[in-house]
Amino acid sequence: MGLEIDIFWLTVLMFGSLAVLLLAGLPLAFVTGGLACVFLFLFGDAQMLNIIPSRIFPLMTDYQLSAIPLFIFMASMLERAGIIEELFDVIYKILGGLRGGLATSTIIASTILAAMAGVIGATEVTMGIIALPAMLKRHYDARLACGSILAGGTLGILIPPSILAILFAVIAQQSVGELFVGAVIPGLMLSGIYIIYVTLRSYITPTMGPALPPEERVDVRAKIKLLKGMIAPILLIFLVLGVIFSGIATPVEAAGIGTVGSIVVAALHRRLSWPAVHQAATTTLKATAMVLWIVFGATMFVGFYIVNAGQAFVSESLLATGLGPYGILLVMMVMLIILGMFLDWVGILLLAVPIFVPLVKTLSFDGLLGLPGVPAEDVALWFGVVYMVNMQMSFLSPPFGYALFYLKSVAPPEIDMITIFKSSVPFLGLQALGLAACVLFPDVVLWLPKLVYGN
Numbered sequence: 001m002g003l004e005i006d007i008f009w010l011t012v013l014m015f016g017s018l019a020v021l022l023l024a025g026l027p028l029a030f031v032t033g034g035l036a037c038v039f040l041f042l043f044g045d046a047q048m049l050n051i052i053p054s055r056i057f058p059l060m061t062d063y064q065l066s067a068i069p070l071f072i073f074m075a076s077m078l079e080r081a082g083i084i085e086e087l088f089d090v091i092y093k094i095l096g097g098l099r100g101g102l103a104t105s106t107i108i109a110s111t112i113l114a115a116m117a118g119v120i121g122a123t124e125v126t127m128g129i130i131a132l133p134a135m136l137k138r139h140y141d142a143r144l145a146c147g148s149i150l151a152g153g154t155l156g157i158l159i160p161p162s163i164l165a166i167l168f169a170v171i172a173q174q175s176v177g178e179l180f181v182g183a184v185i186p187g188l189m190l191s192g193i194y195i196i197y198v199t200l201r202s203y204i205t206p207t208m209g210p211a212l213p214p215e216e217r218v219d220v221r222a223k224i225k226l227l228k229g230m231i232a233p234i235l236l237i238f239l240v241l242g243v244i245f246s247g248i249a250t251p252v253e254a255a256g257i258g259t260v261g262s263i264v265v266a267a268l269h270r271r272l273s274w275p276a277v278h279q280a281a282t283t284t285l286k287a288t289a290m291v292l293w294i295v296f297g298a299t300m301f302v303g304f305y306i307v308n309a310g311q312a313f314v315s316e317s318l319l320a321t322g323l324g325p326y327g328i329l330l331v332m333m334v335m336l337i338i339l340g341m342f343l344d345w346v347g348i349l350l351l352a353v354p355i356f357v358p359l360v361k362t363l364s365f366d367g368l369l370g371l372p373g374v375p376a377e378d379v380a381l382w383f384g385v386v387y388m389v390n391m392q393m394s395f396l397s398p399p400f401g402y403a404l405f406y407l408k409s410v411a412p413p414e415i416d417m418i419t420i421f422k423s424s425v426p427f428l429g430l431q432a433l434g435l436a437a438c439v440l441f442p443d444v445v446l447w448l449p450k451l452v453y454g455n
Contacts, residue, residue, distance in 0.1 A: 005043055007313045014039060014305060019342070028347045029290070033297030036304050044304065055303040056296050063252060064170050069288040070255035071161050074240075074262040076280035078116055081266035083233050084126045087112060090226045092134065097217045100202030100209035102140060103148040104195050106131040110152025111191040114159035115237045124153035124406035132411060141208040142415060144201060146423035150403050151194045151430070154392040157345060159187035160241060161258070164391060166251065167295070167349055168384055172357045175381075176251045177244055181449045182385040189444065190392070190434040197430055232268050236261040245452055291346055298350030306354060315359045325363040326439070329383075332356055333390050333435065340394020344402055348394065357383065365442075374442045385445040386438050393431045396424040 005013070014035065021031045040049060059065065078084070092105035106127060113123045127149045135145035157164050160180035169176040202209030218226070240258040243249040249257065266272040305311075318328045332352075339348045360383045367373035374382050395403040398421045408420055438444050 007309050010039075010043065010305075010308055011310060011313060014301070018301075022342060028344065029293035029297045031297070032294070032301040032347070032350075036297065036300035039304055043308070052300055055299045059170070059292075059295055059299060062170050064166060064176055065292075067161070067166050067176070067252045067255040068163055068291060069284050070252070070259045071163060071166075072287050073280055073284040074255065074258040075116060076283045077259070077262035077266055077276070078233065079126065080276040080280055081262070081269045081271040083116070083265065083269070084109070084113060084123075085130055086269075087230060087233070088127070088130050088134075090230055092131075092212075093218050093226060094223050096212035098199075099206060099211050100144075100198045101211060102131070102135045102138065103144055103198040103202070103209055106135070106148045107152040107191060107194045107198070110149075111155055111159065111188070112234070112237070114156040114187070115161075115241065116233065123156050124149065124403050125410050127153060128407045128410040132407075132415070136412065136415075138212065139207070139210055141205075142419050143423040144198060144208050146407060146411070146415065146420050147427045148194065148198055150396055150407055150420075150424050151427035152191070153406070154395045154403055154431075155187055155191055157391050157395065158183050158190070158388050160184065160244070161251065161255065162388065163291070164345055164349065164388055165384075167291075167346065168353060168387065171299075171349060171353050172380065172384060174384055177247075178381050178449050178453065179384050179388075180241075180244055180251065181452050182381055182445045183388055185444055185448055186385055186389055186434065186438050189437065190389070190431065193430050193434060194427065197426070232265045236265055247452075294344075294346045295350060298347055299354075302351055302354050311355050311358060314355050315362075318359065325365050326368055328363065329360070329365075329386075329439065332360075333386075336387070336390050337393050337397055340391070341397045341400050345391050345394065348391070353387070356387075368440060371440055372442060374446070378442070378446050381449060382438075382442050382445050386435065389431070389435045389438055393428055393435070396428050396431065398424065 017035060018031060021035070022028065037052075040052075088105060088109045091109050092102050095101040095105050095108075098104065109131075110123055110127060113127075131149055132145055135148075136142065156162065160183055162180070162183060165179040165183060166176055168174070169179050198209060236258065239261060240254045243257060244251055244254045263272060263277075266276065302310075318331060321327065321331070323331065336348060336352060339352065343351070357380065361380055363379070364376065365374040365379060365382075395401050398404065401424065404417075404420050404424060408415075408417055411420070
């Protein structure tokens with residue numbers, strides 16, 4: 001029999017030691033898994049030891065998780081096929097004649113890449129290598145240039161096929177397809193908000209985003225010719241998302257189609273080779289292993305906390321604030337943003353979602369300011385998409401937002417960390433605006449799933 005401890009002090013001890021070890025620079029996967037074993041030994045008993053296999057085995061055998069390596073391979077293969085470079089090249093030559101055209105091109109290219117990949121790191125790094133020097137060379141304001149790359153890159157966490165949506169669905173026991181469909185309009189809405197912002201800033205202050213000089217612009221015929229090279233990857237996106245939204249295939253089956261399609265696209269672009277396939281497979285193996293190790297460690301950590309009535313403790317503490325459903329939701333959103341300053345999205349998902357989702361399902365969201373509320377049967381789906389929108393903010397939150405460091409790793413020496421931090425602030429505000437729209441107007445999230453699934 002383990003030692004007796006009050007749930008309050010267990011909470012302080014577990015999450016305090018987690019914070020200390022993470023700040024010491026230890027990997028999240030091993031910190032959560034190791035702490036779970038330590039706390040099981042100190043405060044658990046023989047029966048609690050069953051948590052380890054009982055939490056890990058269902059995840060190891062979950063069919064939906066097999067979509068993760070397939071989508072990562074698809075993204076890696078398209079990256080090695082040179083699609084990202086070609087995509088940016090096409091869009092910036094089409095829109096470059098407009099003020100802020102390069103920043104707009106960056107956001108549009110990132111939006112399309114999000115629909116191809118669902119992996120943020122690859123988009124941030126690649127666009128940082130390609131788009132940032134192109135904008136700086138043409139005298140764009142450094143903060144506008146960096147901000148457009150940062151914000152555009154985070155769309156991969158939201159727009160399907162999002163890896164986050166797959167993991168959220170598995171942990172929260174929801175439909176991956178519904179989450180994919182529900183995230184489409186919020187993702188496109190945020191992309192549109194970013195484009196409007198950079199365009200307005202460039203027209204109000206022309207020096208922030210000057211148009212391409214006339215000698216670098218191309219005529220209509222050349223623009224049409226450029227678009228031909230993008231037909232195959234764009235068709236692949238519509239094929240993968242189309243079979244999901246139409247119900248022809250599950251997300252896992254669609255991921256398989258996308259994997260084969262990415263190889264075909266690479267062949268059409270004459271970039272298919274054994275070294276390219278080997279590199280894509282190696283990248284997939286590393287990324288999938290990282291995600292799954294974090295999943296195993298964090299799910300043991302949270303499992304022990306829940307078994308010791310941790311979920312009830314958090315729920316009762318939030319309800320005791322007397323803030324009401326929307327007040328509790330606001331507290332959750334703030335907590336997630338704070339967690340995003342220190343943890344990656346996988347860790348946040350596995351630590352927060354098993355505790356937050358059961359509480360959210362018990363609350364009634366009847367609408368604010370006389371606006372429509374959320375039907376009880378749709379609360380889980382709506383919260384899932386709201387959560388995903390929030391995760392975009394966590395990537396941009398200084399001081400440790402992951403996207404900030406992805407960009408810094410490839411930025412020219414003259415772009416310091418302070419510039420990157422400052423560039424993220426306006427786009428954090430725009431993301432908060434998008435988050436508020438999803439909360440105040442639930443149909444932004446729910447309209448398309450109802451249309452597709454007829455709920």
